[in-house]
Amino acid sequence: MRHIRKLPEPSGPCHDLLVALRELHLHAGEPSTRAIERCTDHAISHDTVNRVLRGGDLPRWSSLELVVKALDGDLETFRNLWVSARRAEEQDSG
Numbered sequence: 758m759r760h761i762r763k764l765p766e767p768s769g770p771c772h773d774l775l776v777a778l779r780e781l782h783l784h785a786g787e788p789s790t791r792a793i794e795r796c797t798d799h800a801i802s803h804d805t806v807n808r809v810l811r812g813g814d815l816p817r818w819s820s821l822e823l824v825v826k827a828l829d830g831d832l833e834t835f836r837n838l839w840v841s842a843r844r845a846e847e848q849d850s851g
Contacts, residue, residue: 770841774835778810781825789803790803791803
């Protein structure tokens with residue numbers, strides 16, 4: 758997997774989601790994006806997995822959900838983090 762870039766500086770809901778996701782990835786043993794793709798039965802590509810893990814744009818819930826499941830994470834926790842991040846995005850753009 759390509760090196761994951763530094764976290765975005767401004768803390769807030771998007772930052773919190775990415776921190777939690779990277780922690781989950783670490784606790785799962787840092788599987789490669791291709792291994793995560795295989796865990797999703799190829800429902801998403803390794804490139805999409807990479808974009809989800811790298812951050813930047815907030816991923817769609819469907820993509821994040823598949824990555825969290827593949828990493829054996831708690832869906833309710835990540836759903837709540839994602840909803841908070843989505844709301845923050847809407848406030849920033851509106």
